[in-house]
Amino acid sequence: MDRNVRIIGVPMDLGADRRGVDMGPSAIRYAGLAESIEGLGVACSDWGDVHVPRPEGSDPDAGAPASGTAKFLAETETVCTRLAHEVADAVADGDFPLVLGGDHSIAIGTAGGVSRDAETGIVWFDAHGDFNTPATTPSGNVHGMGLAAILGKGPFADTDWAPAPNVAEENVALVGLRSVDAAERPNIRNSDVTAYTMTDIDARGVTEVVTEALDVATDGTDGVHVSLDLDWLDPTEAPGVGTPERGGVSYREAHAAMELISERAADPGRLASMELVEVNPILDRHNQTAELGVELAASALGKVIL
Numbered sequence: 001m002d003r004n005v006r007i008i009g010v011p012m013d014l015g016a017d018r019r020g021v022d023m024g025p026s027a028i029r030y031a032g033l034a035e036s037i038e039g040l041g042v043a044c045s046d047w048g049d050v051h052v053p054r055p056e057g058s059d060p061d062a063g064a065p066a067s068g069t070a071k072f073l074a075e076t077e078t079v080c081t082r083l084a085h086e087v088a089d090a091v092a093d094g095d096f097p098l099v100l101g102g103d104h105s106i107a108i109g110t111a112g113g114v115s116r117d118a119e120t121g122i123v124w125f126d127a128h129g130d131f132n133t134p135a136t137t138p139s140g141n142v143h144g145m146g147l148a149a150i151l152g153k154g155p156f157a158d159t160d161w162a163p164a165p166n167v168a169e170e171n172v173a174l175v176g177l178r179s180v181d182a183a184e185r186p187n188i189r190n191s192d193v194t195a196y197t198m199t200d201i202d203a204r205g206v207t208e209v210v211t212e213a214l215d216v217a218t219d220g221t222d223g224v225h226v227s228l229d230l231d232w233l234d235p236t237e238a239p240g241v242g243t244p245e246r247g248g249v250s251y252r253e254a255h256a257a258m259e260l261i262s263e264r265a266a267d268p269g270r271l272a273s274m275e276l277v278e279v280n281p282i283l284d285r286h287n288q289t290a291e292l293g294v295e296l297a298a299s300a301l302g303k304v305i306l
């Protein structure tokens, strides 16, 4: 990593059903994130947390579109707008934003900030598509809608805060899909994002799939945002997540993917930003999932075995 890393925490849990994911940033810091980055010879500064309102006293239906459901959408807008400013500031200062969630709804803020003045591709590592809209969501949870919001799908098209300013659908790759809701499936199929399921990884291996995903995200863009939902990994490796799904990638496959990202982190199409989301310490075992997040971030930022 050729830039200073700027850590930005977002203790957000309003986009998910399971409380506790708001403690993710603390758990990841406690697992030694800054020390691990500095150990690579990369300068690192921790800018603390973006303020997140408490759910108590908030009206979950405020801000929801006229048709459909999206819980705490008004608060999500506030948090993501703040985060987008923080991320855009970091980029303008020449720093590399490393965002710690929080639930995956915060990706709307990260993507909005990093793409403010730059064409940005996204590699979205996730068991889920996060491609629901308020019209198709089975849960009303915005963490299942983040990617659709970034791409301005459904009612998100009519908002000025959700669609990322410079992200083209053609430059978005989903990697590791294995849980897609029935009504979410056509949203993905009818879009121009490239989706790699676990079946693709079974058949072709993680190296080939991630190499191709990076081709998608770097083609004609200024940089790539890596959005890493820890439920991308198998729950045996990452038990501390709110929506675990069996059949995820292994520990070694995850490192292989991050090492590929690091190799491709040079201009053009360089690594622009990264986020670690969905770490829930209440559901974790001895902070295993937060520690894994730290390890994977280090691999993405240049850590090698030898």
Ligand SMILES: NC(=[NH2+])NCCC[C@H](N)C(=O)O
Binding pocket: 103, 104, 105, 128, 129, 130, 132, 137, 138, 139, 140, 141, 143, 144, 145, 179, 180, 181, 229, 231, 243, 278
């Ligand atoms: N970022 C996540 N963990 N998303 C899980 C989404 C689960 C489900 N598809 C929903 O929309 O409610």
Ligand SMILES: [Mn+2]
Binding pocket: 126, 127, 128, 229, 231, 232, 243
């Ligand atoms: Mn997920």
Ligand SMILES: [Mn+2]
Binding pocket: 104, 126, 128, 130, 143, 229
């Ligand atoms: Mn997700």
